[in-house]
Amino acid sequence: FNNELQRSEKMEIISQLAASVAHEVRNPLQVTRGFLQLIGHRSADQKDKNYMLLAIDELDRASSIITDFLTFAKPQVEMTTILNIAEELGQIEAILSPLATIQGGELRVESNFELYVRGNSSKFKQAIINIVKNSIEALPTKGSIDIIAYQEDSTVIIRISDNGVGMEESELERLGEPYFSNKSKGTGLGLMVTFRIIEVMNGRIYFNSIKGVGTEAFVSLPIAEIQ
Ligand code: ADP
Ligand code: MG
16 A cells, blocks of 8 residues: 555656656747748748758657657646537537548537536547547548447447558557557657546547458547536
């Protein structure tokens, strides 16, 4: 029991340290990005402009790794409220529809209005967004992504399905492993963060996939009763 307490105290210190380092690093990255952009605009040389764009891309990549890492380091410190699943999914649809359209895909959301769970709104959205983004990135030139939410016993199930490239069994097994990515610009942190958030919400997540056919993700969360 004593050991448990020490471990959680240590985890708390490590989390806080990680969070503050991440914050400190993010600021100089943003400042550097601003100056690079400025130099890029001023330069008449197309080659230089391209180098600036590449440098900015890499900075953005570093920033997104830090954001993922921050979420991983302290997802439970955030405030929780009762979340209306239909509302949350509606916001996700608004955020990601343009991205889906650019990829030639269509994003469809269907949810009963009476589904509630407890959690932190922005963390919950990040968890689902990371799944949906993968679906969008997996789409061939034309495809669709369906998100449906329903109740099953005392849980809310959110099913996200796509008709994208799909995965082999060996890939499925590695989902959520840090730095596992098959993308040239992937961080391999998206699902790690998602798994962690769902875990903190006392939920479960699993994937089915067939190579060349598509993928479906199931997220189940305990239902929150509304008084
Ligand atoms: P990233 O997107 O940065 O690669 P993720 O943790 O989000 O990292 O995903 C890890 C890997 O899992 C992806 O690179 C991809 O190979 C695979 N993957 C995840 N979701 C899907 C999906 N819907 N369809 C096909 N492959 C997927
Ligand atoms: Mg991803």
